[in-house]
Amino acid sequence: MHVIVLLLLTIISINECSDIKGFDDTVLFDINWPGNTGDQISILDGEGDHVIITTKFQEKYKCILPNIQEKEPTTANNYDGPSPLELIAPLFTQSSCSYRLESYWTYEVCHGKHIRQYHEDREGKKVKVQEYNLGHWDKNRYEIMLENMKTNEQESKNTPLPVKKIDGITLPYFEVVMGNGTQCELNQNKPRQTKVIYVCYIHGKHEIFSFKEISTCMYEAIILSPLLCTHPRYKPQETGENEISCSPLDDHPNKPRNLMKMIQENKKLRRRSDIDHIRVEFHPLDLNEKEELPKQPETPIDTSPVESFLAGKNCLNGGTGWWKYEFCYGRSVEQYHIERDGSKTSINLGKFNKAKHLEWLGTHPQKRPKPKNQRTQLSHLYADGSVCDKTGKARQTEVKLKCVENASNLNAVTLYLLEPRYCEYILGVESPLICDILARADENGLVENVDEDAIIEDEISTVNIVRV
Known part of the structure; x- marks a missing residue:
């Protein structure tokens, strides 16, 4: 029934509506067509945002829109545990490195130390390494960041977290910048720099989800880590289905005519058999008759x-x-x-x-x-x-x-x-x-x-x- 959302959006005309949020494909809707029931009368008379939709056959429906509120879990406001920086700090002290192998380059992210891009050429016993340093971590920066986070702790609780869409899911993230890498000739000899983005993934092993150059000699690495998942603000937001109830106005049918037609066609397709029109014929085979197969023309090689x-x-x-x-x-x-x-x-x-x-x-x-x-x-x-x-x-x-x-x-x-x-x-x-x-x-x-x-x-x- 989710496909009906698209149908509604194409025929919708808004009569009366307060501030409706922009499209977000992480918010799911289900459309309910209860008809003219006693229960629906109370809904129509109640408060809430609604729209009047009119089909091309002049069928009119009043649709009650759900009140969508982005609520952070109550535990987030009461959270008094380690900061996100402190949660990922064990990676900085365990000499932990993550790798991403591509067709030519290998990317090495040693958390809290450095980021390296390299390629090895082996000629016999000789190994030639071509490498670029894409960023260093300054150990003094940890204490500075930690102090700033504690100073602005109350203010940060009221500030929305930055988010990244990963595989269609919007995830909050914590960013660490590693700079002072190899100088970049294409960027006025400025040092290379990488933004390391940590996101919560409960099954993650601190692997590199993606590594890309976002501007000249500026890079972005996304790390999937379970360490952030203990912080309630960094958990993926749970999204359930929001119900939209649409009831006919006046004497119009409970559901639009084209919608009913589409439902019936879908039922016919499901019931239809793919093999109900096969005809089988048997013919005697003369084993003494030799049939010459036509010679297949040789296909010239396309150069x-x-x-x-x-x-x-x-x-x-x-x-x-x-x-x-x-x-x-x-x-x-x-x-x-x-x-x-x-x-x-x-x-x-x-x-x-x-x-x-x-x-x-x-x-x-x-x-x-x-x-x-x-x-x-x-x-x-x-x-x-x-x-x-x-x-x-x-x-x-x-x-x-x-x-x-x-x-x-x-x-x-x-x-x-x-x-x-x-x-x-x-x-x-x-x-x-x-x-x-x-x-x-x-x-x-x-x-x-x-x-x-x-x-x-x-x-x-x-x-x-x-x-x-």
Whole structure:
């Protein structure tokens, strides 16, 4: 019957109503149609907010709206236990760390200590680690925060808690800020900073629910912890169904005509059998008769995705944080962010120039492709990007095209971007599509049979990568 709410909202016209709260999908309603009963007469004559609704068939109903009040549990006002900071303090003293593994990066949140973003490359016994510190916790800050909370204790009880919607549920949270991380060149060399948001989840193990970059070098980590659940103000709000009673006015039917029609149709669908019109026929089988099966035409292999990629027509877009990036083969690598107003902030990380690529191979011979029967990847240089404020030089990117075999989706593409040195990047492109390119590349890793004129004239399209 919850679907009726949508029906009512589409035909509702408000006659008389006091301050009705905005839509909140955590508040549930159930619509009751009691008809013209003696009990309903007393309801209609009583006090309370109500609306008059009129259907397209001019059927009129008076609906009594429930009085919804957001009441905190009485125990919240009488609560005299530890503050939220004191409740999560055991995490700060137990050397507890939480981890979140993504396709390339690993995020490490050591509560009350530091937050780290890192990736490990293993070459034999050697391990190369690329890492950024996303924030430190100052031990002196604990006492300062605790003192401030005690000073403002009475005032804070009357202040609504900040909330986050997690999986459709609005949850109060307690926030701890960790700053003084690795300097961010894209943000005027300001230190990286992370907002750690703790929410009550009774079955939680202090795991990282989500980790994202909310603005340039500013991060947000949501931690599911049972420790906050002992504080009544941080428990999830219990929401039951609120009943709306609608009764007909004058001599109109107890329920709207279209509603009755929809209920009847739903009943018919439930009763209908899916197999009541199957006819079974038996025919004798001649075992001596040989039936020639028609030859199936061979489906030619569609190479258009590879050709479009090599021609620079299909650009790949990836990235899950604040910054996204776009790679157009043979053209450029771009890092960008779309603002709420639709404006675009972009940084060019490099453009392809054949002469500079060959010069780069001359000084870095290890970047040349291996023999064709041993190749798994190709490396290309994209140079002359936007000037870097930190180094005063143009940005450049090494693009690594890697063949991934036995993938469930032949069109799947994984992108990742690294910055091993200031303004010198590595863009990894991993896909089964690359496997078709390896054998076609020459000793410089280039595919020479692409129509360069077509690259200039054809319109560029983009391919959005869902998972990076």
